[in-house]
Amino acid sequence: MSDVYFGEREFGLKPRTKNEIDANVWSGLVALIDDLIDKDYFAQAFPQRCPDFSNSIEKIYETNQLRMTSAILGSFPTLKFPLDVLDKPVTSTILEFIEFCHEHMGKPVKFDYHAYYTHNDLSFDKQKGQREFRSxxxxxxQRNGIIFELQENGQVTRLAPPIVSDILNNAIFQTNDKELDSLLETARVKYLNPNLKIRLESLEKLWDAWERIKTLDYxxxxxxxxxxxxxxxSSDIEMRKVIDDDGKKLTEIGNKFMIRHTEVKTIPITSSAYVDYLFHRMFAIIYLLLGNQIGKKLDSTVKEKIREVKPAEEMPF
Known part of the structure; x- marks a missing residue:
């Protein structure tokens, strides 16, 4: 059965633009995590062992709730646990807690049955459990238009808007200038971080890259x-003027707003939406000026297709 519902089939997926996890999404997360706790997905990390084998590293049969609670409260002092749908933490805490859950996740598999205690021993498939949790x-x-995504490495990242997401997610910078490559890569990574403070640092790195580009050729x-x-x-006079004017304006923005300078007179940037706008505007001109010096990583699907291509001498033509 497909998990794509009628409205999505008819009208497409909801835009991923929300920067905050609201009460409805929090309720969904609470239900999901509580269900996984009940199904002992956290028992490997927080084991309750059979009384007959209390010193064995195996013979786990359920989750030690007290141990799990202590670990969570120690890592998240502002989080109420057991989770409460009416007590929603701030978004950053929720995202960190999701990463914590992913790290301590493992799909339980029942094997030996202990008739006396009426329980099964459990083994665990960590990768499968994490994969299910991410999904x-x-x-x-996705259903709620949240802009964040839990990645295979267990970290939550912020999705780039669709227009430039493919470029930003897969860019490789090959400018023959190591410092510029480093600035651009650091800007890219920081921009995709869900934390606004770190995303603001991406603007600083991108504007530093812009200043360095100005001196590359001479x-x-x-x-x-x-x-x-x-x-x-550009060899087109009018378009060259447009690019030149925009570059000057972007330099002015970098000095006027709290991007490259922190003087009292500079204007702070207070919204992730503003970070999106400024980053994309600057990245667009950098992308244009660097041309083919920005490459693209190959995802695993493309790599596999390349491997399947026969060498030229084996081709039937």
Missing amino acids: LVNRLF PSDKKKSIEMRLDQA
């Missing part, structure tokens, strides 16, 4: 250097 969490986020003369770069980007 359920991400489906909940380091001793920034004005001449950027003119050379603009000439390479």
Whole structure:
């Protein structure tokens, strides 16, 4: 049975634009995690062992709720546990708790039955349990238009808007300037972080990259250097002027807002939506000026297809 419902089939998926986890999504997460606790998905990390084998590293039959509670409260002092649908933490705490759950997750598999205690021993498939958890969490986020996604490495990242998501998620910077490559990669990684403070740092790195690009072609003369770069980007006089004007405006924005400077007079950026707008605007001009110096990582599906291609000498034509 497909988990894509009628409205999604008819009208498409809801845009992933929400930066905050609301009460409805929190309720869904509470129900999901409580269900996994009841099914002993956390028993490997917080084991309750059979009384006949209390010193054995095996013979786990359920979750030690007290041990799990202590670990959670020690890591999340502001989180009420057992979870309460009426006591929603802030979004950052919820996302951290999701990462905690993923780290301590394992799908239980029953084997030996102990008739005296009427329980089964449990073994665990950690990868399968984590995979199931990611799928359920991400489906909940998708259904509710939440912009975050739980990745295979157990970290929650913030999805880039669809227009540039493929570029940002898979970009490889190959400018032959290690410092510029490092600035761009750091900006990319920080931008995809769900924490607003870290996302703001992505703007600083991106604007630093912009300043470095201005000197790539003629380091001793920034004005001449950027003119050379603009000439390479466009031979159309009117379009070149548009790019030039936008570049000057972006430089002004970097100095006026709290991006490259922190003086009292600079204007703070207070919203993830503003980070999106500014990052995309700057990244667009950088992408244009660097041209083919920004490559793309191959995902596993593409890599597999490449492996399946026969060498030229084996081709039937």
